[in-house]
Amino acid sequence: MRTVDPAKHAAKRRQIMQAAALCFADKGFHGTRTADICARAGMSPGNVFHYFPSKHAIIVALIEQEGADTAAYLADLADAEDPLAALFDLIDAVVRLAADPAYAGLTLDTAAEARRDEGIGTLVADNDRRLRAGIADLLRRAAAAGRIDDALDPDGAATWVAAQIDGLFARVATDPDFAPLDQAPMLRLLLARFLGARDT
Amino acid sequence: MRTVDPAKHAAKRRQIMQAAALCFADKGFHGTRTADICARAGMSPGNVFHYFPSKHAIIVALIEQEGADTAAYLADLADAEDPLAALFDLIDAVVRLAADPAYAGLTLDTAAEARRDEGIGTLVADNDRRLRAGIADLLRRAAAAGRIDDALDPDGAATWVAAQIDGLFARVATDPDFAPLDQAPMLRLLLARFLGARDT
Structure with a gap:
């Protein structure tokens, strides 16, 4: 046997x-x-x-792997001493991924496929929900530590941090002159101002 | 004949x-x-x-129409007395479009198609370039009028205003609970803080 x-x-x-x-x-x-x-x-x-x-099953496995990698990364951040610095580290990591044409292409293809395949759409939405929850936790802890505006709703603000990540990848797709690494300072400024960040 | x-x-x-x-x-x-x-x-x-x-030719015509509509809208804004109010009006108009499932679906399908069809990709990039130029003009005028932080590079900031619009549509695609009209106040707050807007 x-x-x-x-x-x-x-x-x-x-x-x-x-x-x-x-x-x-x-x-x-x-x-x-x-x-x-x-x-x-x-x-x-x-x-x-x-x-x-099938090829489809490999795509599904790649999206599940992406979700597991993100979950592991967020679990590490949950122990970070400085939650605001951890959030900016996360953003820097995402910028580096967006600057990798292979990774960015895979992410954008996945988003496109999620439009046409309900199963992939559900997986992408699950990964996104976990990412937003991880970001909201960091924002909650940063607000409690007096590092960001504590009048911002953490879940609502996390939605718009996630929207920055979406926007970053969408810019890569749409604008041939958009270079993620060069854009990192403007993205950090935008997030720092939005969150009312202190001492970044 | x-x-x-x-x-x-x-x-x-x-x-x-x-x-x-x-x-x-x-x-x-x-x-x-x-x-x-x-x-x-x-x-x-x-x-x-x-x-x-072909069906493809109809899609191309719809994207060209979208570009012409945006250009006409931006040309109207170019005469606006208050450039910052005009920018926020533009954002409100985009939020209403994102809240229309038919329009949002068409926009997201177009973005997905741009990944797979170079001709459509080029058209989408052209429309985007004109949108960013129109936004940059508004930002330049708003800075000159002392309504926003004049240390922000208008073209660089316009790129990130466009990224908010991308992010808005991406949220519609990814998060079934995301309601654009309910999100408008947070988006306005984000942009006002990013731009250092005064008296909005």
């Missing part, structure tokens, strides 16, 4: 997901054929299909 | 574009078949094809 080694199974899945992410970065979700992913992963179609029944 | 009446030709094109926009609002770009547009316009496929060779 053949048994499945869970660690090996997970490693194979990761190998396929990484290959797919590289293909998606080059050609987008729609331009990528399953055969491209197999070639990049160095695996036969039969072998890939053993782990993922 | 059959002659073409330009006014009648333009009216027919508008009729098809309006029918298409309603179909797109219901079913999205990809869910809409050319037959749906013909049925909604009350025209035969042959008649529709006389005005537009």
Whole structure:
């Protein structure tokens, strides 16, 4: 009887997901054929299909991985001594991701796909809800520490911090001259003023 | 010899574009078949094809119309006595558009399509460039009138005002509980603080 080694199974899945992410970065979700992913992963179609029944299933796994990565990042920030500095660290990390054409392309393709596929839309909304909750926690703690305007509703303000992140990626998509790393100071200024930040 | 009446030709094109926009609002770009547009316009496929060779050509015409509408709106604002009030009027108008599910859907479908179709991407980037130029003009005049922080670079700040508009639509797409009209006060506060607005 053949048994499945869970660690090996997970490693194979990761190998396929990484290959797919590289293909998606080059050609987008729609331009990528399953055969491209197999070639990049160095695996036969039969072998890939053993782990993922379809290209769609790989996209779903990538979005779930993104959600898990964000959750782990936010869990780390929850222990940060300075919640306002932690928020700006988060924003800096997002700016670096937006400056990576492969990552930005994958994020924008995912947003586009969420328009056309309800299952992907639900996953994206779940990831977003967790991100906003993490940001709202940081804002609540920053307000309690007197570092930002405590008259701002933390959940409402977190929604607009999330909107800045959306806007950042949308600018990358729309404006060929928009360079995220160059824009970081203006984004920090905008957020500091909006939040009424002190001593940043 | 059959002659073409330009006014009648333009009216027919508008009729098809309006029918298409309603179909797109219901079913999205990809869910809409050319037959749906013909049925909604009350025209035969042959008649529709006389005005537009493809569904893609109708989408292009709608984006060009959007650009022309925005340009006309911005040209009106250029004469406004109070440039800061004019900017906030523009933002209120955008919030009302974002609150219209048909308009928001069309905008988000267009952004998604711009990822996959270079021609549409170029049109969207052109419309965006004109929008940012119009906003930058308002900011320049508002700074000269002492209504906003004159240390802010108007073009750089206009980029982030445009990012708020992107973020607004992205929130509609991602968060089922996001209600644009309810969010207008927070967006106004964010922009007023970012711009260092006085006497709004």
